[in-house]
Amino acid sequence: MTYSEENYLKAIYHLSLSQKQGVSTNAIAALVESKASSVTDMIKKLAEKELVIYQKYQGVGLTDKGLMAAKMIVRKHRLWEVFLVEKLDFAWDEVHDVAEELEHIKSEKLINKLDAFLGFPTEDPHGDPIPDKNGNIVKVEKQLLSEFEIGQTGICVGVKDSSSSFLQYLDKQQIALGSKIKIIAKESFDMSLTIEVEKKQIIISNKIASNLFAKIVL
Amino acid sequence: MTYSEENYLKAIYHLSLSQKQGVSTNAIAALVESKASSVTDMIKKLAEKELVIYQKYQGVGLTDKGLMAAKMIVRKHRLWEVFLVEKLDFAWDEVHDVAEELEHIKSEKLINKLDAFLGFPTEDPHGDPIPDKNGNIVKVEKQLLSEFEIGQTGICVGVKDSSSSFLQYLDKQQIALGSKIKIIAKESFDMSLTIEVEKKQIIISNKIASNLFAKIVL
DNA sequence: ATAATTTTTTAGCTTTGTCTAAATTTTTAT
DNA sequence: ATAAAAATTTAGACAAAGCTAAAAAATTAT
Structure with missing residues (x-):
């Protein structure tokens, strides 16, 4: 398999995790940073290799072989x-x-x-x-921090967004995988949260809380 | 730099170590497993990027920039x-x-x-x-085992040929980097050597001895 | 010194992965 | 239900890196 085929396969895999239907051409193009027409070409090649199932205009899905490869x-x-x-x-x-x-x-x-x-x-x-x-x-059973109730405590187990800017923000706030986080308050106006981490209270926006996974602890 | 450009550059580097002149198109083709015509094309590209100096029919050499990249x-x-x-x-x-x-x-x-x-x-x-x-x-000052005199002892410090078959032969004979090797005898007919390694005496052909580097010890 | 041989280069073609622009199909909105 | 919009596909083109075959230059051998 070529470098490029692998990237497409991976993109289709990631997209198919969050969608039940076939993955759209445009969505793939956005992920691999190419154009829809290029995606159509590549999809045809992957379909010939039986890595994806493809029907014109209906999007693609991975075959068992394609899923394993991805x-x-x-x-x-x-x-x-x-x-x-x-x-x-x-x-x-x-x-x-x-x-x-x-x-x-x-x-x-x-x-x-x-x-x-x-x-x-x-x-x-x-x-x-x-x-x-x-x-x-x-x-791992986990949920977004934004879905936690007031008073609940969680252990941070993952991030939804892995961008540098988000991860560096977490570093700055001393939030790392394994950090214990307690929900102190939730502002109903903007859904921002007051949380306690490392014995300090800080306020995080709903956007932050929607990109942090935690698992509930007592 | 592309994958391919890097491979050519590396090939030219290896070839120029053993030759003072410009490296020939055919020699490069053999190393990168392509054809002379493909090499000419690539060399022109590398010359434009100022990684090699190229004159038609005269072979190529690395520039300072190309040498460092290699x-x-x-x-x-x-x-x-x-x-x-x-x-x-x-x-x-x-x-x-x-x-x-x-x-x-x-x-x-x-x-x-x-x-x-x-x-x-x-x-x-x-x-x-x-x-x-x-x-x-x-x-490291080192010489081929085939150039050692009878009675001299060396520490194995390298191999000239890194092919699997040669390396596996050495494993079988318990010759590794760091092994102490003493020259016991040299057969003038075929230049094969009787050597002592790990307290055992074995006979190795001239071809083996010509692919083993050792440094002299007392 | 010239002919034969070898090496190198050129010319033109192929494949892979990409693109733009145009055509087609599907979806959305009225 | 049909028109407008959006998404997708097709057609045709391009750049990278390779190839074959032919031409040109360099080397070697007589």
């Missing part, structure tokens, strides 16, 4: 991210672009040895699950 | 090889192809952090020198 790319991406953060001391907002390149290295042996070297992690530095060598994914 | 690719290749062997437990005959892919990952930060993680190694698993971030190379 998961393996995601697996590689996320394992490399763990490597960069845990072993090479990258910050969590610096790893994405490099992992984007590393995910295309073709060696099963490499990725399985890397997996072992890292201790078979199940999540990447942003809290996203890492498929194992068979494509199995451990699902 | 060294950085070699640096990446060899650091990744160290990583694969030291951290991921690859055998020394398994690393070349994977490193061939990894060397094209574009991130200075990555390679410098990897360098630090590995403890700033100066040699790869085959005994070849690793350029530092400024392109400096530590030269």
Whole structure:
């Protein structure tokens, strides 16, 4: 599979997670930063290779083969991210672009040895699950912080947005994966939250709270 | 720089180490496994980018800029090889192809952090020198085992041929980097050597001895 | 020194992945 | 239900990197 085919497959995978229907041409084009016409061409090629099912004007979906291939790319991406953060001391907002390149290295042996070297992690530095060598994914029950009730406490387990600016904001507020967060108050006007983290109270906007995953604790 | 440009540059670098003159089109074609006509095309592109100096029919040489770029690719290749062997437990005959892919990952930060993680190694698993971030190379005085005199003892410090079959032969004979080798006898008919390694005496052909580098010890 | 051979370059074609512009289909809105 | 808008596909073109075959230059051998 080419570099480009892999990127399309990964894009279709990510899009199909949040949609039940076929994934649209335009949505793919936006993700891979190309044009709809280019997407149509590539989709046809992937369909010939039986990686996706495609019907003109109806969007695409992954076949079993395509799904597994996509998961393996995601697996590689996320394992490399763990490597960069845990072993090479990258910050969590610096790893994405490099992992984007590393995910295309073709060696099963490499990725399985890397997996072992890292201790078979199940999540990447942003809290996203890492498929194992068979494509199995451990699902963690988690919810957006914006959905928490006043008085509830959660442990931060992931971010929805992995942009540098968001991650750096979290660093500044000393919010990291594993941080304990208690909801103190919710402002009904703008849905901003007063939360307690690391013994300090801070106010975060609804936009922030809508991009932070946490799991409920007592 | 593209993947392909990097491969050509690396090939020219390797060839220019063993030749004083300009590197020939055919030699490059053999190394990058393409055709002479393709090489001519690529050379023109590299010349436009001022990475090589090219005169029709006269071969090519690297500019300072091209030399540094080539060294950085070699640096990446060899650091990744160290990583694969030291951290991921690859055998020394398994690393070349994977490193061939990894060397094209574009991130200075990555390679410098990897360098630090590995403890700033100066040699790869085959005994070849690793350029530092400024392109400096530590030269080790070494000579081919075939040039040793009877009675001399050497420490194995490198291989000239890194093919899997040669490296696996060495494994089988328990010859590794660091092995102490004493020349017991030399057969004048075929220049084969009787050597002592790990307290055992074995006979190696001239071809083997001509692909093993060692440095003299008392 | 010239002919034969080898090496290198040029010319023209192919494939991959992209694009723009035009045509077509689907969806949305009245 | 039909017109307008949006989404998608097709057609045709382009750049990168490769190839084959033919032409040109350099080397070698007589």
